[in-house]
Amino acid sequence: MAKTIHLEIVTPDRKLLSEDVEFVGAPGYNGEFGVLPDHAPFLSALGVGSLHYNKDGRTYWIFLSGGFAEVSGNKMSVLAEVAERAEEIDAERARKAKDRAEKRMIEQKAQIDFARTQAALQRALARMKTKNMVA
Template structure:
């Protein structure tokens, strides 16, 4: 079966360079599936899981915003932050989710609440991606 090259990059450097049969990403307009030969496109990413399917296995990556660039032979993910499921510290993610939930309950102002909602979403994404492995 034909594969597509996948590069995941953050400001800190490359996170993963691999190949996949299919890439599934959460974009701002919904979830998309990308197969080899897909038309060229660029889309903004949501905070969510990026799934790389190869043979009968799936590797999940927690992606915290950014963009996905698709070309027929390569997918490049330019993320603000990205973590492979194997690199996630689950205890730290659970503590971060708890802190964000507590801060949301305190709700000091609208901006703080929005920032805490994003923190909570990132923590929940890490937990979900960790549990996918």
């Protein structure tokens, strides 16, 4: 039995990560899932949230917003729309985005797209949660 699984995280802009890790927890579209070495192959849509992985006794956190994860042959590939390491997240920017989204939802003006505003709020809250995991 293998002791690690290779994790790659790629966005349209960059390759964020390519490392051998011991465990991955990810925000699936319908709930979180975990992946260990020698996991059965599968494909999952990703939601908005925090991916975490364990390596050398430490846990690392990454904010994800949408995309797909594929597990096959002791490798997990994440193709994400947006991915940011927790230490890269600007907490003040995320807080301001949260405040803007909450204000828009309260205003409930006809010209505001409620679903888009709700998604913006969800992304801001997930970024703040991910950032707080390492703060």
